[in-house]
Amino acid sequence: MKALASFWNLRVSFGFAAVCAFLPAGFVSQSDAQIVTLTDNNSIAQIDVGSPQGMFYWAVLSQPGLYQNQLHQQWFWYRVGSDPERSIDTISAPVISGLTPSTLTTTYYDSLNRFNIGVTYTLMGGSSTSGTADIAEQIEINNTSGSALDFHFFQYSDFDVSGTAGADTIVLSTNAFTHRINQADQFEGANLVEVVNSPNAHHGEAGLVPTTLVKLNDAAPTILNDSQLNASGDVAWALQWDVNISAGGSYLISKDKLLAVQYIPEPTSLSLASLGFIAGVLQWRRRAAR
Numbered sequence: 001m002k003a004l005a006s007f008w009n010l011r012v013s014f015g016f017a018a019v020c021a022f023l024p025a026g027f028v029s030q031s032d033a034q035i036v037t038l039t040d041n042n043s044i045a046q047i048d049v050g051s052p053q054g055m056f057y058w059a060v061l062s063q064p065g066l067y068q069n070q071l072h073q074q075w076f077w078y079r080v081g082s083d084p085e086r087s088i089d090t091i092s093a094p095v096i097s098g099l100t101p102s103t104l105t106t107t108y109y110d111s112l113n114r115f116n117i118g119v120t121y122t123l124m125g126g127s128s129t130s131g132t133a134d135i136a137e138q139i140e141i142n143n144t145s146g147s148a149l150d151f152h153f154f155q156y157s158d159f160d161v162s163g164t165a166g167a168d169t170i171v172l173s174t175n176a177f178t179h180r181i182n183q184a185d186q187f188e189g190a191n192l193v194e195v196v197n198s199p200n201a202h203h204g205e206a207g208l209v210p211t212t213l214v215k216l217n218d219a220a221p222t223i224l225n226d227s228q229l230n231a232s233g234d235v236a237w238a239l240q241w242d243v244n245i246s247a248g249g250s251y252l253i254s255k256d257k258l259l260a261v262q263y264i265p266e267p268t269s270l271s272l273a274s275l276g277f278i279a280g281v282l283q284w285r286r287r288a289a290r
Contacts, residue, residue, distance in 0.1 A: 026099035034094065041133075073173070085154060148246055161186055169230070202242045205224035
């Protein structure tokens with residue numbers, strides 16, 4: 001089903017991009033007010049800030065007039081102490097702020113007043129023929145309680161590079177000094193590089209869909225296994241940060257995601273002329289053979 005959905009994304013991406021070209025800045029869907037569309041230069045991203053689907057569309061121009069989606073799902077889970085993980089949209093309804101054509105901040109407030117989580121997205125598209133785009137993310141976890149907070153934060157990522165599920169390779173790399181995960185590379189005819197700048201993740205996991213997602217949703221506390229830091233196929237991966245946030249303190253995670261897709265230009269006028277010349281030669285040969 002996922003492969004079929006990815007194929008359908010390819011079929012409808014041109015029409016979707018054409019519609020997005022007429023959307024106002026930071027458009028929020030009227031049919032579902034939780035979906036925010038960001039645009040910048042050659043790139044479009046969509047985020048459902050009110051469900052675990054999270055960011056489900058990220059595309060760049062892969063050839064003239066055609067946007068190709070590279071993302072199936074990317075979202076965040078959290079755990080306090082030994083509680084089970086929950087997606088951050090279960091904390092509260094999202095509070096949207098800082099909305100521009102290419103930026104979004106959404107904040108979730110714990111009903112027990114223990115913490116809040118703010119996520120800021122900044123989309124930076126490349127030139128129309130570059131096939132590249134970048135999304136910077138700033139995640140801020142604030143302890144609003146009067147005591148230390150044992151907090152665990154997870155990011156789950158399921159990219160479909162080249163617009164299709166399967167045949168992808170994911171490699172999670174560790175920093176030579178901290179020995180913690182600081183980079184993820186997933187590729188299949190295109191490249192995604194995600195670098196965790198500050199701080200590096202304490203744990204990570206790469207594997208076939210939906211193994212890791214099941215762990216995050218199984219109502220039991222999870223520690224990502226670190227045992228498989230590379231995988232191939234229809235893959236997904238996750239990162240985990242474990243921190244004890246002091247009363248009134250904050251924890252900041254800064255991330256940067258680079259998407260690179262091979263851009264296929266239109267035939268040049270020279271190529272078209274060459275094709276016309278070849279057609280003319282073939283027609284002359286057919287006449288000469290009569």
